[in-house]
Amino acid sequence: MLNDILIEAKKIAMYFPLTKGIIRQRKIAEIKAVDGVDLAIRRGETLGLVGESGCGKTTLGRCFLQLLRPTSGEVFFEKVDLCRLGDNQLRPVRQGMQIIFQDPFDSLDPRMTAEEIVAEPLRVHTKMRGRELKDKVADLLGIVGLNPSMAERYPHEFSGGQRQRLGIARALSIRPKFIVCDEPISALDVSIQAQIINLLEDLQGEFNLTYLFIAHDLSVVRHISHRVAVMYLGKIVEIANRDDLYQFAQHPYTKALLSAVPIPDPAVEASRERIILGGEPPSPMALPSGCNFNPRCSVGIDLCQQEVPPLHQVGRDHWVACHRA
Ligand SMILES: Nc1ncnc2c1ncn2[C@@H]1O[C@H](COP(=O)(O)OP(=O)(O)O)[C@@H](O)[C@H]1O
Ligand SMILES: [Mg+2]
Structure with missing residues (x-):
């Protein structure tokens, strides 16, 4: 290594x-x-x-x-x-390559559920959809130590540590x-x-x-x-x-x-x-x-x-x- x-x-x-200057910036x-x-x-x-x-x-x-x-x-x-x-x-x-931020509150969309947050990179970068995507997200939540039953919650319903775990799950999703x-x-x-x-x-x-x-x-x-x-x-x-x-x-x-x-x-x-x-x-x-x-x-x-x-x-x-x- x-x-x-x-x-x-x-x-x-x-x-x-x-x-x-506003009009001509120097x-x-x-x-x-x-x-x-x-x-x-x-x-x-x-x-x-x-x-x-x-x-x-x-x-x-x-x-x-x-x-x-x-x-x-x-x-x-x-x-x-x-x-x-x-x-x-x-x-x-x-x-x-991915990034994990200091305060995931700033980087996680407050209107998206945990499931949507973790699924988003997978939607963009892979063809995964439906049941397969849902299972993959549940898997990722488990890997970072979150209960998959929390998938429907919004970022503000998590504690700081849990939010950071969510940010990590999202970063990990596309390997x-x-x-x-x-x-x-x-x-x-x-x-x-x-x-x-x-x-x-x-x-x-x-x-x-x-x-x-x-x-x-x-x-x-x-x-x-x-x-x-x-x-x-x-x-x-x-x-x-x-x-x-x-x-x-x-x-x-x-x-x-x-x-x-x-x-x-x-x-x-x-x-x-x-x-x-x-x-x-x-x-x-x-x-x-x-x-x-x-x-x-x-x-x-x-x-x-x-x-x-x-x-x-x-x-x-x-x-x-x-x-x-
Ligand atoms: N987009 C930007 N435009 C102008 N200055 C910036 C920008 N981003 C960072 N800086 C400046 O660059 C320097 C380094 O910032 P940063 O990389 O955030 O430092 P650190 O992460 O070590 O606190 C600071 O002086 C900061 O004000
Ligand atoms: Mg910094």
């Missing part, structure tokens, strides 16, 4: 123009939401993607799925460059290979979060799924990820297999994020040192020169204000973009 890459982004950039600035990301996801793995709100995680996930067409770069899915495909050619490929899980548990009660994580893990084994699992802090992705990538202002600043990242983090930003993760051992927890980052992250409209992190970094040197540090390898499966690593 390890070197079999399912989906790979090469030099992906997504810039949003900021315009002014571009006054550019938001560099994703700025030159190389990221390969291996078949059957969960890649955790972590970073502060606004750093570009959702945008990157949407570029993978071509829900956003990147400004530049390539996305290879099973060796086909999706960025070169037209919308018609993309349609069959889209069956292989995707790759799922972007965009903060799928951030809106849920802590007691429910572990259930959804466990469900996603079980489904991964059962259906050989590959996940890009987005979260804004490192505690959430620890359990589920095989590898973890840390993003800062549009760039990947560190990526490693899970244990290396949590034990031997190299980037000062990763270290700061890690220092915010509670440690289950009370003795160690008492002596945990928290690194408080100074200042706000700079705006993606006006990035600093050199390393994006340099205005908040405590170990920076002159070079950090001049040159963007490239991702370089520091261990077998461990890459860091820092001049000081």
